[in-house]
Amino acid sequence: MTDQKIQTFPDVVCPFCGLLCDDLSLQNEGNSFHIDSLDCPLSKSNFLKASKRTALKPRVNGKFVTRKTAVQAAVNLISNAKLPLITGLMTDVAGTRSALNLAEYLHATIDQYSNRAFEINASHIQTNGGYFTTLSEARNRADMLVLIGSQIPNLFPRLIEKLGFSKSDKFQFKRPRKIAVIGEPCEEFTTILEQAEVSASIECELKQAGHVISVIQNQLEKRKDRVPLTHSFPSSAIQSFVQDLKQSDYAVFVWAAEELSFPLGDLVVDSIFRLIDVINQSRRAAGLMLTTTPSTTTANAVSTWRYGKPLPLSFRSGNPEHHPDYYAWDSIMNREDTDLVIWVGGLDQSVEMPDCSMQKILLSNKDYEDADVFIPIAIPGLDHDAHLFRTDLTLAHYLKNLHMNDGYSGADTLEQIYSQLKC
Ligand code: SF4
Incomplete structure (x- = not known):
């Protein structure tokens, strides 16, 4: 019989719906995380699913590569793009800030996946x-x-x-x-x-x-x-x-x-x-x-405090311009007003990047063979420290790293791409 160490995490913040309940008690036995304090089916299934993840490898054109090669391939694609779109944005405060930095630098359009409902x-x-x-x-x-x-x-x-x-x-x-x-x-x-x-x-x-x-x-x-x-x-x-x-x-x-x-x-x-x-x-x-995902409120809170405007934003003119429908990610994809989609996943494990004919850079915790470049990233609050805004926008919760699956955050990866682009 193996003697597995049981680790307990008290007062965990749950990132799986906009309520951000902060009273969970989690136990980690081996590689399996269980909530032992409450009965929330959504939270239980998501924590279990997240704890069962296997380590993913970066890909370029479907083939496994090193992370360095994948980041370089992303930089090359972005350098040649004329109308990049950054979306998904199922990320935390740091991830949103890094995505906005990149959008501003690239004169790109940026929107959050569930933002249309919010709008x-x-x-x-x-x-x-x-x-x-x-x-x-x-x-x-x-x-x-x-x-x-x-x-x-x-x-x-x-x-x-x-x-x-x-x-x-x-x-x-x-x-x-x-x-x-x-x-x-x-x-x-x-x-x-x-x-x-x-x-x-x-x-x-x-x-x-x-x-x-x-x-x-x-x-x-x-x-x-x-x-x-x-x-x-x-x-x-x-x-x-x-x-x-x-x-x-x-x-x-x-x-x-x-x-x-x-x-x-x-x-x-x-x-x-x-x-x-x-x-x-x-x-x-x-x-x-x-709002069902705290990444929607988080993305809009960060955008509003930085530019005085919510998402979606377009930096095509050099200034942040807000138009709820014209710059919405689905409107842009439908009218093919982009040649490169940069998708930032993270929190919502059930959302897939929508099919599109444009070139795709995917930062996610779900493997995606069809992306031109796929770079695995960690889940905020589970694999790295994070801040997320609650659904009523009154509170930004700090989510302590549970070390479920250590890896690069979305913010780290976007910053790496950004700094290589500026070189
Ligand atoms: S899924 Fe929502 S309701 Fe359930 S514990 Fe997490 S934050 Fe609370």
């Missing part, structure tokens, strides 16, 4: 502003939580626990707190709702959520003539929901940016904020937009 949701705020809250305030103040979406329990498994809305939660709130759902609840909602005080929920396709919310707004304002209930939603559920809203002191409306990223999803966001405005005339309400 669709943020467009309302850019034009109209909005009342937002934080995870902490929602936990400490809200007495009604309205979840707009279908997959929230799968995307953010510990949300209800973190916000203290579970009946069994040790967190003691003075008044009863209710949860309501607007959308097509997935199976996992059942477990959540069994554990909480439930308000009336309204089942509808997410595309109809804007209409439902407008009806609720009109009932709240007693303007029944303005938006008729045109679909077969039970009016009793809507009335009961409105009653609960009237009795609440602080309602928080929660949604995942990715779930409302369909065409015209911004109209649903718009209706949420119009309802919030109406409630705020007599009581208090706020929105809480969640």
